[in-house]
Amino acid sequence: MKLLLAxxxxxxxxxxxxxxxxxxxxxxxxxxxxxxxxPESPETGLTFEDNALLKAREAASxxxxxxVGDDSGLAVDALNGMPGVFxxxxxxxxxxxxDRDGANLRLxxxxxxxxxxxxxxxxxxxxxxxxxxxxxxxVHRGEMRGRxxxxxxxxxxxxxxxxxxxxxxxxxxxxxxxxxxxAISHRGKAFRALAATL
Amino acid sequence: MKLLLAxxxxxxxxxxxxxxxxxxxxxxxxxxxxxxxxPESPETGLTFEDNALLKAREAASxxxxxxVGDDSGLAVDALNGMPGVFxxxxxxxxxxxxDRDGANLRLxxxxxxxxxxxxxxxxxxxxxxxxxxxxxxxVHRGEMRGRxxxxxxxxxxxxxxxxxxxxxxxxxxxxxxxxxxxAISHRGKAFRALAATL
Numbered sequence: 001m002k003l004l005l006a007x008x009x010x011x012x013x014x015x016x017x018x019x020x021x022x023x024x025x026x027x028x029x030x031x032x033x034x035x036x037x038x039p040e041s042p043e044t045g046l047t048f049e050d051n052a053l054l055k056a057r058e059a060a061s062x063x064x065x066x067x068v069g070d071d072s073g074l075a076v077d078a079l080n081g082m083p084g085v086f087x088x089x090x091x092x093x094x095x096x097x098x099d100r101d102g103a104n105l106r107l108x109x110x111x112x113x114x115x116x117x118x119x120x121x122x123x124x125x126x127x128x129x130x131x132x133x134x135x136x137x138x139v140h141r142g143e144m145r146g147r148x149x150x151x152x153x154x155x156x157x158x159x160x161x162x163x164x165x166x167x168x169x170x171x172x173x174x175x176x177x178x179x180x181x182x183a184i185s186h187r188g189k190a191f192r193a194l195a196a197t198l
Numbered sequence: 199m200k201l202l203l204a205x206x207x208x209x210x211x212x213x214x215x216x217x218x219x220x221x222x223x224x225x226x227x228x229x230x231x232x233x234x235x236x237p238e239s240p241e242t243g244l245t246f247e248d249n250a251l252l253k254a255r256e257a258a259s260x261x262x263x264x265x266v267g268d269d270s271g272l273a274v275d276a277l278n279g280m281p282g283v284f285x286x287x288x289x290x291x292x293x294x295x296x297d298r299d300g301a302n303l304r305l306x307x308x309x310x311x312x313x314x315x316x317x318x319x320x321x322x323x324x325x326x327x328x329x330x331x332x333x334x335x336x337v338h339r340g341e342m343r344g345r346x347x348x349x350x351x352x353x354x355x356x357x358x359x360x361x362x363x364x365x366x367x368x369x370x371x372x373x374x375x376x377x378x379x380x381a382i383s384h385r386g387k388a389f390r391a392l393a394a395t396l
Binding site: 043078080082086091106114119 | 244290305307308309
């Protein structure tokens with residue numbers, strides 16, 4: 001079965017393809033670069049679930065493929081859950097700007113510079129929505145609790161991974177082997193829940 | 199009576215001096231530039247009230263003067279109440295950076311670029327704490343509800359004033375005459391409440 005993940009983020013496609021390969025090996029995952037281009041709507045939702053559904057509905061209605069939309073981000077306790085749905089555009093830089101991830105990460109670090117260590121808790125959150133051509137839809141949510149550190153470590157993962165240490169770990173999620181990260185990640189949890197329904 | 203406002207922000211001193219002139223004309227307000235310098239602690243609080251108290255306690259204990267600490271900021275609904283206590287350092291630029299206010303404002307505008315108009319509500323919030331040399335202390339809170347606009351207007355005020363329109367108004371708080379702004383502002387409310395106790 002062909003399934004469209006409504007993203008152009010290659011790292012995300014790779015991460016989700018690994019998850020789906022185990023749970024739903026009959027599924028062939030393609031991304032937005034593999035289908036005819038269409039004008040994508042902006043992410044106007046104020047929750048991860050809203051944005052995931054917006055993306056999946058748009059992709060399904062335009063391509064006719066069963067489509068997955070995901071939205072994820074870092075929720076920092078001291079920032080009242082922000083950057084949240086704004087994680088990818090936290091620094092205000094437009095999509096495609098070189099090192100936008102780095103700018104976002106550095107901005108969060110600057111914002112929490114004076115926050116005491118004991119208040120650096122947070123979570124990675126992911127909502128994964130699937131919309132079928134016949135209109136059925138479902139949303140799954142995954143979370144990974146942890147804490148922020150003040151200096152980036154590690155080259156794996158993407159986004160805020162270099163400054164996030166999951167509960168029970170000492171390595172950042174950018175330092176964990178991919179399979180180990182998938183096993184505990186917000187996205188892994190949301191996508192395994194989704195994959196189990198395929 | 200000499201009262202110290204623990205700030206180096208001249209615009210804030212002027213704004214608060216106007217408010218106090220009416221409500222407590224016997225009070226002579228001085229700022230941190232008018233007292234011997236001391237190393238100021240970072241604002242580590244996660245609420246406006248915490249930060250206002252931290253500043254007032256530090257100033258009173260070091261100078262021996264009755265001291266006011268205030269903390270204020272913009273709470274954007276779609277950003278879960280952020281920039282909040284991080285309003286002045288939202289863009290991550292260090293204090294003293296030229297046009298830091300402008301950078302903060304532009305960052306908020308970029309972050310809310312895709313947020314629909316109907317979700318652009320917010321409030322300016324101020325906490326004003328007074329700490330007396332004998333240890334008595336009190337905190338007063340003021341709020342001004344309104345909504346954000348997408349392009350700055352007006353040269354008055356400071357901070358996020360050019361993108362904030364108070365409830366019942368069409369002009370931004372940067373376009374309002376200072377006396378009119380004082381009458382409705384978060385800081386005016388908090389400081390009138392504080393001044394009434396002097």
